[in-house]
Amino acid sequence: MRFSELSGKEIVDLNNGERIGTIGPTDMVIDPNTGKIEGLVIPKGKRFGKAKEEFYIPWTSIRKIGPAIIIVENHNSLKTT
Template identity: 50%
Template sequence: MRLSELSGKELVDLKKAERLGILGQTDLEIDETTGHIKAFIIPSVKWFGFRKQGNEVRVPWHHIKKIGTDMIIIDIHEDHH
């Protein structure tokens, strides 16, 4: 799959079955030593469940459960404080 193919997919929360938004301009955080994808970096409009870093949201790769033809299923682990 190409990075450009991720654009336009809908993000869906696995546990809540909620639509979180449509992926637009997605960037990747890549581990320089292994070449593995560590996270999606998404310019945020409104996001819940993820830690904001400035104007963007970091979605760790291990939260992504399935990338389908038109959606990406993510499992958000809620932090209990």
């Protein structure tokens, strides 16, 4: 899967089925020492064209990437930046 294919997918919490948001413009965080993906930074809500807040989803929290949704575990542990 290409990174660009994540765009438009909904993010859903595995534990309670809550819709967290939809992936739009997203940044990927990569460990420069290992080259491994650490997580995704996803903007949520916009004001004057800028994100009001951002969520960091650790790559280890992603359980499944399907055709339309991304299932994450431990939504409560996701960080707001």
